Amino acid sequence: MKPQNKHYRQLTQGQRYQIQALHSNGFAQRRIAESIGVHHSSISRELRRNSSQGIYGAKSANLLKDRRKMTAIKFKKYDERHAEILRNGLIMGWSPENMSARMQLEIPSIALSPTTIYRRIREDKAAGGCLYKLLPRFGKRRWKGGKRKAGRSMIPARVDISQRPAIVEQRSRLGDWEGDTVYGQDASLVTLVERKSLLTLIGKVEDKTAETVSNMMINMLNRVDTVHTITLDNGGEFAQHQRVAKATGSQIFFARPYASYQRGTNENTNGLIRRCWPKKMCMGPLSKQEIRDMELRLNMTPRKVLLGLTPIEAYTGCRVALIA
Numbered sequence: 001m002k003p004q005n006k007h008y009r010q011l012t013q014g015q016r017y018q019i020q021a022l023h024s025n026g027f028a029q030r031r032i033a034e035s036i037g038v039h040h041s042s043i044s045r046e047l048r049r050n051s052s053q054g055i056y057g058a059k060s061a062n063l064l065k066d067r068r069k070m071t072a073i074k075f076k077k078y079d080e081r082h083a084e085i086l087r088n089g090l091i092m093g094w095s096p097e098n099m100s101a102r103m104q105l106e107i108p109s110i111a112l113s114p115t116t117i118y119r120r121i122r123e124d125k126a127a128g129g130c131l132y133k134l135l136p137r138f139g140k141r142r143w144k145g146g147k148r149k150a151g152r153s154m155i156p157a158r159v160d161i162s163q164r165p166a167i168v169e170q171r172s173r174l175g176d177w178e179g180d181t182v183y184g185q186d187a188s189l190v191t192l193v194e195r196k197s198l199l200t201l202i203g204k205v206e207d208k209t210a211e212t213v214s215n216m217m218i219n220m221l222n223r224v225d226t227v228h229t230i231t232l233d234n235g236g237e238f239a240q241h242q243r244v245a246k247a248t249g250s251q252i253f254f255a256r257p258y259a260s261y262q263r264g265t266n267e268n269t270n271g272l273i274r275r276c277w278p279k280k281m282c283m284g285p286l287s288k289q290e291i292r293d294m295e296l297r298l299n300m301t302p303r304k305v306l307l308g309l310t311p312i313e314a315y316t317g318c319r320v321a322l323i324a
Helices: 013-024 029-036 040-050 058-070 081-091 096-106 114-126 166-170 210-221 241-248 260-276 288-299 311-316
Strands: 176-183 188-194 200-205 229-232 251-254
Touching: 013 029, 013 040, 013 058, 029 040, 040 058, 081 096, 081 114, 096 114, 176 210, 176 260, 188 210, 188 260, 200 210, 200 288, 210 241, 229 241, 229 260, 241 251, 260 288, 288 311
Parallel strands: 176 229, 229 251
Antiparallel strands: 176 188, 188 200
């Protein structure tokens, strides 16, 4: 009997009994392999690893296999700390990708892949647990009314992103920011994200006038040390960008209309904010403390693109222990 395929599969207990019977009757390893449909190297490896004092028995072979499995690296992935790490991470709004990246950074010996974390959450759900309810879930509604008019005609002295220095695209320095507004029913948020570290700043404005938004941007950027460039969308609320540039000593550029990917870092961050503060939400009642808490939550979340570091760590260069 020829092997069905060359892909590795663990031997079953029934196959081990066949090996025991054929081996005890003096059959050659290749003949045994043909009889049970595996590669001859599988038989050689099985006899070498699971024989006891030169004698192969199916029951003892299975015990040796189980003992070896319990001391293997994969078995060690079942660590008592995992349950607490997963629960705390989900409570803080971390995705499985965030948790995996942070474990690789702090405790790589028990780090789990995102796929394994998702599987653990499914297993918890099957056992009656509620971890799955803490997973970040959000939907995105598409605009169905055709393209809306971009505000580029409302922005004087607009400088297109095509004139932005090439170094900004490289993300090799701190101080290059992306900005946008997140609308609510009765108030809006101004968001600024640093391209290299992903550090996020958030400010609430009661209206979307160009003067109000520019004042808020100036106040927000006064909190950081370095501002080289700012890349914005074409909303009319950014019409007073020249005031911001003068106050911060920066250059301001505008992405092309309908090309949000040119401010992808900021767009992704706004999506994270929307998980907690969805569209049509009244943002007027949000307090300064609630906004600061959201900032801290985003800036203390490990990011895969930062190899498990948080934005604050990437921006300041200082590490802290989050899960270890």
